[in-house]
Amino acid sequence: MNQIKSYIxxxxxxxxTELIDxxxxxxxxxxxxxxxxxxxxxDAIKDSLEKVGCDTVEISKTEGYPIVYAQKIIxxxxxxxxxxxxxxxxxxxxxxxxxxxxxEPVIKKTDKHPDGAIFARGACDDKxxxxxxxxxxxxxxxxxxxPCNVKFMIEGEEEVGSANLATxxxxxxxxxxxxxILISDTGMIANDVPSITTGLRGLSYVEVEVTGPNxxxxxxxYGGAVANPINILTKMIASLHDENNHISIPGFYDxxxxxxxxxxxxxxxxxxxxxxxxxxxxxxAVYGEAGYTTNERNSIRPTLDVNGIWGGYTGExxxxxxxxxxxAKISMRLVPNQDxxxxxxxxxxxxxxxxxxxxxxxxxxxHGGQGYVTPIDSVGYKAASKAxxxxxGKTPIPQRSGGSIPIVALFEQELKxxxxxxxxxxxxxxxxxxxxxxxxxxxxxxxxxxxxFYKYFTELSK
Amino acid sequence: MNQIKSYIxxxxxxxxTELIDxxxxxxxxxxxxxxxxxxxxxDAIKDSLEKVGCDTVEISKTEGYPIVYAQKIIxxxxxxxxxxxxxxxxxxxxxxxxxxxxxEPVIKKTDKHPDGAIFARGACDDKxxxxxxxxxxxxxxxxxxxPCNVKFMIEGEEEVGSANLATxxxxxxxxxxxxxILISDTGMIANDVPSITTGLRGLSYVEVEVTGPNxxxxxxxYGGAVANPINILTKMIASLHDENNHISIPGFYDxxxxxxxxxxxxxxxxxxxxxxxxxxxxxxAVYGEAGYTTNERNSIRPTLDVNGIWGGYTGExxxxxxxxxxxAKISMRLVPNQDxxxxxxxxxxxxxxxxxxxxxxxxxxxHGGQGYVTPIDSVGYKAASKAxxxxxGKTPIPQRSGGSIPIVALFEQELKxxxxxxxxxxxxxxxxxxxxxxxxxxxxxxxxxxxxFYKYFTELSK
Numbered sequence: 001m002n003q004i005k006s007y008i009x010x011x012x013x014x015x016x017t018e019l020i021d022x023x024x025x026x027x028x029x030x031x032x033x034x035x036x037x038x039x040x041x042x043d044a045i046k047d048s049l050e051k052v053g054c055d056t057v058e059i060s061k062t063e064g065y066p067i068v069y070a071q072k073i074i075x076x077x078x079x080x081x082x083x084x085x086x087x088x089x090x091x092x093x094x095x096x097x098x099x100x101x102x103x104e105p106v107i108k109k110t111d112k113h114p115d116g117a118i119f120a121r122g123a124c125d126d127k128x129x130x131x132x133x134x135x136x137x138x139x140x141x142x143x144x145x146x147p148c149n150v151k152f153m154i155e156g157e158e159e160v161g162s163a164n165l166a167t168x169x170x171x172x173x174x175x176x177x178x179x180x181i182l183i184s185d186t187g188m189i190a191n192d193v194p195s196i197t198t199g200l201r202g203l204s205y206v207e208v209e210v211t212g213p214n215x216x217x218x219x220x221x222y223g224g225a226v227a228n229p230i231n232i233l234t235k236m237i238a239s240l241h242d243e244n245n246h247i248s249i250p251g252f253y254d255x256x257x258x259x260x261x262x263x264x265x266x267x268x269x270x271x272x273x274x275x276x277x278x279x280x281x282x283x284x285a286v287y288g289e290a291g292y293t294t295n296e297r298n299s300i301r302p303t304l305d306v307n308g309i310w311g312g313y314t315g316e317x318x319x320x321x322x323x324x325x326x327x328a329k330i331s332m333r334l335v336p337n338q339d340x341x342x343x344x345x346x347x348x349x350x351x352x353x354x355x356x357x358x359x360x361x362x363x364x365x366x367h368g369g370q371g372y373v374t375p376i377d378s379v380g381y382k383a384a385s386k387a388x389x390x391x392x393g394k395t396p397i398p399q400r401s402g403g404s405i406p407i408v409a410l411f412e413q414e415l416k417x418x419x420x421x422x423x424x425x426x427x428x429x430x431x432x433x434x435x436x437x438x439x440x441x442x443x444x445x446x447x448x449x450x451x452x453f454y455k456y457f458t459e460l461s462k
Numbered sequence: 463m464n465q466i467k468s469y470i471x472x473x474x475x476x477x478x479t480e481l482i483d484x485x486x487x488x489x490x491x492x493x494x495x496x497x498x499x500x501x502x503x504x505d506a507i508k509d510s511l512e513k514v515g516c517d518t519v520e521i522s523k524t525e526g527y528p529i530v531y532a533q534k535i536i537x538x539x540x541x542x543x544x545x546x547x548x549x550x551x552x553x554x555x556x557x558x559x560x561x562x563x564x565x566e567p568v569i570k571k572t573d574k575h576p577d578g579a580i581f582a583r584g585a586c587d588d589k590x591x592x593x594x595x596x597x598x599x600x601x602x603x604x605x606x607x608x609p610c611n612v613k614f615m616i617e618g619e620e621e622v623g624s625a626n627l628a629t630x631x632x633x634x635x636x637x638x639x640x641x642x643i644l645i646s647d648t649g650m651i652a653n654d655v656p657s658i659t660t661g662l663r664g665l666s667y668v669e670v671e672v673t674g675p676n677x678x679x680x681x682x683x684y685g686g687a688v689a690n691p692i693n694i695l696t697k698m699i700a701s702l703h704d705e706n707n708h709i710s711i712p713g714f715y716d717x718x719x720x721x722x723x724x725x726x727x728x729x730x731x732x733x734x735x736x737x738x739x740x741x742x743x744x745x746x747a748v749y750g751e752a753g754y755t756t757n758e759r760n761s762i763r764p765t766l767d768v769n770g771i772w773g774g775y776t777g778e779x780x781x782x783x784x785x786x787x788x789x790a791k792i793s794m795r796l797v798p799n800q801d802x803x804x805x806x807x808x809x810x811x812x813x814x815x816x817x818x819x820x821x822x823x824x825x826x827x828x829h830g831g832q833g834y835v836t837p838i839d840s841v842g843y844k845a846a847s848k849a850x851x852x853x854x855g856k857t858p859i860p861q862r863s864g865g866s867i868p869i870v871a872l873f874e875q876e877l878k879x880x881x882x883x884x885x886x887x888x889x890x891x892x893x894x895x896x897x898x899x900x901x902x903x904x905x906x907x908x909x910x911x912x913x914x915f916y917k918y919f920t921e922l923s924k
Contacts (some may be wrong), residue, residue, distance in 0.1 A: 030779035091781055094678065160779050187683070201682060205780045214744035216556065218894040220663060220865030221649070223795045224765030225756045227749035230790075231703070231768050237693065238700035282676035285819030287689035294687045303686030306693050307783050308774035313791060317492035317622050318667045318828045319553055320793050320866075321769050321894050328692075329775060331782055333685050357747030366780045403682030404782075432680040432783050 001451050007139050008444055015447065016107070016118070016440065018048070019131050022087075023105045023120040029065060029088035029160045038156050041087045042066050045154050048134050053141035054152065062164035065156030069175075072141070073149045079461040080149040081454060082178035082415070084407070085130030085185065086158035089122035090432045097434035112191070112428055113439035124438035125431035129184035129424060130154060132443060136450035145451065147458040151178060158185075161205070161367025162407045169407075169414050180380040180457060181411050184446060186401050186423030191441065193271055194392040196384055197421035199299065199400035200408060202334030202371035204344045205307075208351060209362040210236070210326045216312075217322040227358030229326040230311045236354055236361075237328060240304055244290035247304050247332075249350045255337040259300055267295060270397055280428060298402035303333040329366070333402060340368035340406070369406015372419070379460045380420040387422075387452035391445060422446075422453065463913050469601050470906055477909065478569070478580070478902065480510070481593050484549075485567045485582040491527060491550035491622045500618050503549045504528050507616050510596050515603035516614065524626035527618030531637075534603070535611045541923040542611040543916060544640035544879070546869070547592030547647065548620035551584035552894050559896035574653070574890055575901035586900035587893035591646035591886060592616060594905060598912035607913065609920040613640060620647075623667070623829025624869045631869075631876050642842040642919060643873050646908060648863050648885030653903065655733055656854040658846055659883035661761065661862035662870055664796030664833035666806045667769075670813060671824040672698070672788045678774075679784040689820030691788040692773045698816055698823075699790060702766055706752035709766050709794075711812045717799040721762055729757060732859055742890060760864035765795040791828070795864060802830035802868070831868015834881070841922045842882040849884075849914035853907060884908075884915065 008015070027041040028034040042059055045068045050057045054070035065088065073080075092102035100106045105120035118128065133152070140146040153176065155165045169176060186197040212229040213222070242248050259267070272295055278286065288297040297303070311326030313319035332347065334340055348363040355361040374381065376398045388396040401421075408419045424446040430436045470477070489503040490496040504521055507530045512519045516532035527550065535542075554564035562568045567582035580590065595614070602608040615638065617627045631638060648659040674691040675684070704710050721729070734757055740748065750759040759765075773788030775781035794809065796802055810825040817823040836843065838860050850858040863883075870881045886908040892898045 030781060031777060090783075091775065091777060093775070093777070097677065097786075159781075203682075203782070205782070207780075212745065215559065215892060215897075216895045217743075218865065219765075219767045219769060219793055220665075220795055221863070221889055221893075222743075222760055223767045223793075223864060224750050224763055225748060225760035225864075226743060226745060227747075228767050230771050231699065231766075234696035234699040234768065234771070235703075237696040241693070241697075281679070281684075281688060283674065283688060283820050284822075285689075286687060287818065287820035288686050298684055298687035301686055303681075304693075305681045305685045305690050305784055306696065306774065307681060307781060308776045308785070309692050309696070309788065310772045310776040312768065312770035313553065313555070314770045314772040314789075315493060315553060315555070318669075318791060318793070319492060319621075319769060319894070320665070320667070321552075322767055323770070324559075326771065327776075329780060331681055331685075331780070333682055356749065358745050358749035360746075401683070402685060402687075403680065427683055430677060431683075432781070433678045435677075 001145055001455055003143060004139060004448055004451060007143065008448055012444055015135050019128055020105045020118065022127050022131060023122055024103055026103045027088050027156065028091050029157050030091050038065050038088055042068055042156055045087050049152055052134055052138040060168060062168060064164040067165060067168050068154040070152040071150065072146065074146060075149065078148040079179040079458055080151060080177065081457065082151045082153060082176060082181045083133045084181055084183045085133060085154045086126045086156065087130065087154055088156040088159050089127065090159050092121045094434060099435055107440065112426060113441065115439065115441040117437040117439045119435055119437040121436055123436055124425040124429040125436065126158065126185045128438040128443055129446065132184055132424065132446035133450060135447045140451050140454065147454050151176065163367060165407055166410055169410060173414055176415055178415060178417055179461060181417055181419040182422065182453065183405065183419055184422050184424060185405055186403060186421045187425040187427055188423055189270060189397060189399065190426065194388045194394055194396040195399040196381065196396045197401045197423055198374050198376060198398040199336065200372045201402055201404050202338055202340045202369055203331060203404040203406055204334060204340045204347065204368040205331040205366040206344060206347060207364045207366055208328050208330060211324060211360045212358060213322065213324055216324050219320040219322045222322055226322065227356060228322050229359055230323055232356060232359050233311065233326040233328060236351065237306060239354060245288055247302065249346050251346050252343065256302060256335055257337045264296065268293065270295065270399060299400035300335060302335050302338060305331055307331050333404060334371050336371040336373050338371065340370055344368055369404055370409035372408045374418055378418050380418055380457060383453050383456035383460050384420050384422055386456045387449050390452050391449045463607055463917055465605060466601060466910055466913060469605065470910055474906055477597050481590055482567045482580065484589050484593060485584055486565055488565045489550050489618065490553050491619050492553050500527050500550055504530055504618055507549050511614055514596055514600040522630060524630060526626040529627060529630050530616040532614040533612065534608065536608060537611065540610045541641040541920055542613060542639065543919065544613045544615060544638060544643045545595045546643055546645045547595060547616045548588045548618065549592065549616055550618040550621050551589065552621050554583045556896060561897055569902065574888060575903065577901065577903045579899040579901045581897055581899040583898055585898055586887040586891040587898065588620065588647045590900040590905055591908065594646055594886065594908035595912060597909045602913050602916065609916050613638065625829060627869055628872055631872060635876055638877055640877060640879050641923060643879055643881040644884065644915065645867065645881055646884050646886060647867055648865060648883045649887040649889055650885055651733060651859060651861065652888065656850045656856055656858040657861040658843065658858045659863045659885055660836050660838060660860040662834045663864055663866050664800055664802045664831055665793060665866040665868055666796060666802045666809065666830040667793040667828040668806060668809060669826045669828055670790050670792060673786060673822045674820060675784065675786055678786050681782040681784045684784055688784065689818060690784050691821055692785055694818060694821050695773065695788040695790060698813065699768060701816060707750055709764065711808050713808050714805065718764060718797055719799045726758065730755065732757065732861060761862035762797060764797050764800060767793055769793050795866060796833050798833040798835050800833065802832055806830055831866060832871035834870045836880055840880050842880055842919060845915050845918035845922050846882050846884055848918045849911050852914050853911045
């Protein structure tokens with residue numbers, strides 16, 4: 001592709017300003033209070049896709065937040081790339097831990113990002129990475145170098161389970177027909193160690209409620225004589241891991257894909273420094289399932305984490321109360337072959353079974369999705385690998401990610417095509433955390449790499 | 463005492479209106495936001511004590527909320543009764559579970575209170591029970607029947623540990639000199655089963671903080687590889703009880719007073735119906751320390767209850783985050799001979815010891831106090847017993863309470879006098895809970911019984 005570097009150099013200020021404007025809208029899909037902002041973001045995405053030369057651009061209503069769909073078909077005989085991304089973001093709390101307001105983007109230099117990084121909720125996950133594709137499209141249309149057909153499907157409910165996207169995909173398989181799906185919603189190992197994500201974990205997210213007495217009680221008059229829902233909840237959650245940190249839910253590991261020693265040896269080659277890892281998180285030790293390394297624990301092994309817990313008096317000072325109810329949000333990361341709906345069922349049954357007399361338990365599934373693995377010998381993977389080779393000057397490392405994009409497995413099932421996960425963020429970009437950011441260098445490098453994927457995918461598809 | 467019934471009958475409407483006005487002020491000592499209201503309540507108490515004929519009435523400043531002190535000395539040779547109570551109240555949350563606003567008192571009939579009960583935070587604990595003493599004083603002065611000297615000490619920090627009252631008492635032992643201390647801040651078994659509280663549990667209240675990674679993390683990228691502070695906190699709390707629900711803190715039971723089989727047999731005579739108890743709380747089973755009955759578990763045995771727990775995402779929907787920190791408020795009810803400061807130390811040491819690598823733990827003591835037992839052969843107890851005999855037509859049952867009034871042990875230590883706990887509330891009055899209430903009958907019965915205690919205590923002291 002010609003002039004790509006010069007085009008980016010010429011327009012990079014505008015590329016940044018446009019992204020910053022997008023990041024100013026608090027499109028928090030988990031919180032109804034932000035409904036207007038989420039919808040406003042969808043409109044902004046629609047406008048941006050029209051500006052960069054898509055033929056058809058539509059906002060498709062769903063039972064939840066709309067899906068922005070766009071396409072440019074230049075020749076039915078050429079391959080078609082479907083770009084997926086999301087315009088919603090995670091809630092920003094705990095807000096007090098942000099160095100600058102989450103929806104007032106600022107660019108600051110960091111050790112890992114000497115050219116500066118954009119600090120804002122959604123900077124990396126996923127507005128920044130999604131917008132790289134819009135700007136890559138701009139370059140290809142502006143310079144008449146779009147080599148194939150392209151479709152965009154940008155949703156607003158990824159952070160809350162993509163329930164309505166699933167329906168949309170099932171009802172529009174013809175419209176969404178494609179030869180490969182391209183997503184930038186993952187990370188890479190380091191700016192000088194490019195990698196392509198070849199695996200994702202599945203997810204089962206549930207909420208549990210433990211009810212004891214029918215009202216809050218005085219802990220002096222009733223303490224010791226009735227089941228305290230919070231004490232019980234802690235006992236129940238604690239029992240979900242054994243002394244080796246294996247998950248103790250019967251049947252949980254039944255379908256877990258066990259990697260061969262050779263595969264694990266391959267994985268171990270990825271650059272990783274435990275001291276750096278611990279230092280970055282300010283912890284004196286790592287923690288996890290016996291018999292596996294840190295990189296295995298957070299990629300090829302399933303997990304069970306409490307994401308939130310609450311009950312009783314949590315205000316200032318002291319209140320001697322036995323709460324009537326205690327709650328927790330619990331998510332399980334799953335590996336390929338674990339069916340998330342089955343795991344959710346196993347959790348529900350087990351959690352209800354271990355409730356002692358004196359309390360009642362309610363388990364409410366939130367959402368979930370299957371894990372995913374993509375082969376590295378596909379046309380898509382080869383095209384991505386060549387693109388990185390050109391822009392990073394290195395062959396990217398195939399890498400399993402611990403994260404989940406539940407919709408990817410569904411794409412393959414419904415649309416019969418593979419997904420290529422070209423992520424340009426870093427693990428240290430603090431997505432889902434306070435001070436989320438995205439390197440300016442990474443943002444521009446993504447815009448530079450994407451058109452080359454289009455080029456090589458078209459060529460290799462001939 | 464003459465005309466007491468007729469005086470109450472004549473003035474009961476006003477007695478109720480005055481209490482209701484007091485209950486309208488949200489004197490929540492645990493929450494700084496209500497500072498003005500707490501102070502306003504102190505002024506109201508001062509005014510009411512002046513109105514009923516105390517000679518000296520002062521508002522004594524402390525480092526926290528003031529103590530209202532009043533006295534009427536009629537003859538140095540007569541005995542002196544020190545009345546203690548508190549004008550602060552518990553926080554009302556969870557507010558949504560109240561049938562009527564906690565600070566807009568309403569009178570409603572209930573099964574246990576056919577004459578109606580006043581529903582409001584503080585109705586029973588302790589504004590209502592404290593105000594009985596003010597109105598009893600009114601009767602005695604209005605009818606010239608005050609038989610002895612009286613001192614009032616009404617504080618505003620009982621619900622947050624009475625730290626400043628302790629200082630006040632230590633610095634004013636001469637001023638507070640008395641022959642017996644009278645408190646109505648406990649309950650009785652039933653309106654037709656009067657009882658006098660002869661024992662109180664001690665208390666140690668702590669707050670714990672578990673810190674893992676230095677920031678909230680994405681549970682996909684880090685899940686399974688780092689210690690999750692919430693999971694760890696649940697494990698640590700769960701481990702504080704063994705399979706028999708004995709508390710597993712080393713040394714915790716060292717000084718626990720073990721009752722003889724005979725004493726336990728005596729206790730077992732108090733009317734108690736397990737089915738009624740379970741039905742009232744809507745639980746299918748009781749729960750607690752193996753080898754003890756429900757009434758023993760909540761009175762003569764020490765306990766450890768989580769009063770509040772929080773961490774991670776607790777908002778609407780789902781957030782896949784590993785929190786950096788998790789917190790809990792934990793209180794231990796102690797029995798006579800357990801020193802609360804020693805127990806607090808034992809807890810802190812043990813909780814810090816069981817923290818696994820990968821997290822750091824902080825334990826912050828909130829407050830505490832010693833347990834207390836009063837003999838039933840004292841002049842004070844006999845006087846109280848005779849007073850109940852007159853007004854209830856029955857001899858009251860001596861009863862150990864599971865609650866704590868930490869200051870009582872300090873009174874004995876500093877002022878060298880015994881405390882008589884004449885409580886007129888019922889366990890079902892939901893103190894510390896939504897819909898706290900106090901029976902109108904109980905309120906008036908208290909006003910009727912208290913002057914008789916004054917009479918008999920003076921007579922028996924001769």
